[in-house]
Amino acid sequence: MNALDIQGLRLRLPGTARPVLDGVDLTVAAGETVALVGESGSGKTLTSRTVLRLLPPGAATEGRVLVDGEDVLTMNADRLRTLRNRRAAMVFQDPRAAVNPLRRIGDHLTEGVTLTGAMTKAEANRRAAELLEAVGLGAGVLAARPGRLSGGMLQRVMIAAALMGDPALLLADEPTTALDVTTQAEVVSLLDRLRTRFGTGLLFVTHDLGLAAAISDRVHVMYAGRIAETGPADALFARPRHPYTAALLASTPRLEAPQRRLAAIDGQPPDLREELTGCAFAARCGLATGLCRDRAPEPVPAPGDPGHLAACHHSDRLEGSATRA
Incomplete structure (x- = not known):
């Protein structure tokens, strides 16, 4: 079973004359990295956000978005909450916009899994410390507040947070956009290592073809809300x-x-x-x-x-x- 299977996805927004996403088909197998590339405005981010049903007001969808075989678009609120906490997670573009600057990193990492009952507080703290080590940060970061961390360090924290629930699918929405070139390479390498270690399917959204070539097994090229081309990364970039x-x-x-x-x-x-x-x-x-x-x-x-x-x-x-x- 694929970690993600999007079939005939159409998304309409108020005030538009045509679908913003128009018949998108896309799959991500367990342990596979798939890059979704294209110009700004092509629909890449909306595609990834639809997987978690993080949709704008008034959005209307058609088709199927299957995560671990279950359709996200037809889930009730409780199932959707479970999906977001345990089965699929997203790393956003700007890590500073995703955290409360007044709270400690440990709270950010553990709050979701403890509130839903997925882990006890002690289990969540152990998992958070393990993941911080896995992303190259020490457990001492748990007590720090976001303002003490650089952009690259904070993006590593966001990756650790996304992996807290051991998801089958990780959505990375241009996670290196706000980082310098050296840190970009480190984060891409980190995502690749973690994908291999945890067997997580990874959908990597980017407009940077170099990054897509470096990390992906397969590539989907998107234009105006449609998939223009898809194939193995080596073949697609060469031919x-x-x-x-x-x-x-x-x-x-x-x-x-x-x-x-x-x-x-x-x-x-x-x-x-x-x-x-x-x-x-x-x-x-x-x-x-x-x-x-x-x-x-x-x-x-x-x-x-x-x-x-x-x-x-x-x-x-x-x-x-x-x-x-």
Whole structure:
């Protein structure tokens, strides 16, 4: 059974002319790391927050979001509370926004599992100390307040807090955005080690393709609320099958690249206030034809690789090189 299985997820918000998430399919197996990448506004964070049903007011959903085989979208309040405390947890972008600056780190780590009865106070303290050691901090941090910790240290505390209930699924929503480059690498390495140690499925949300390549087993590329391409990380980065993936890779700075102006993707993503027909990327794509503007493409497997899918009418025209595409 997968740690996470999203099937045909659609999410509508008030004031929009089309779904913010439009038919998203995504899976994360136990012990697997899956990266969800794309531009800001593509729907990555909303996808991850839907897994915990942390939705904006007025949101309407369709489809299924299964965590350990149970649909989050149909859970009652008690089951949802149990899910958030024990089976799935999230590490947010800004660790300082996720803690009470007046309370000690130990309180933040232990309060949830003790209030729900999952652990006694003594058990929670032992678990918190163990996890702080696992993330590279000493148990002495339990008595500290958030203001004494650096951003990188506090993000490690957030990772420990997310693992307190021994979840089957960990959602990391751009957890390195507010950190310097060195600390980013440390946090990514830490998440990878903990995923292996605890057997947790990890959904890693990022706009940084380098981080996605470093940590993930599989990658889902999202554009305008739809999955444009998905596949094993090595194959997807080496041989992109969707023009959007290829354009993202071509615009990534490289030390070994020729000295020239950095490539960019012309145009803007489609406006949520307007209806969308056909392929969402058609207005910005050099391969687009009338077919692309009239009919939304279905995911098609790459020749010889059924696990590498691209939702593009013309994926066979790509040369498999991000630079050439």
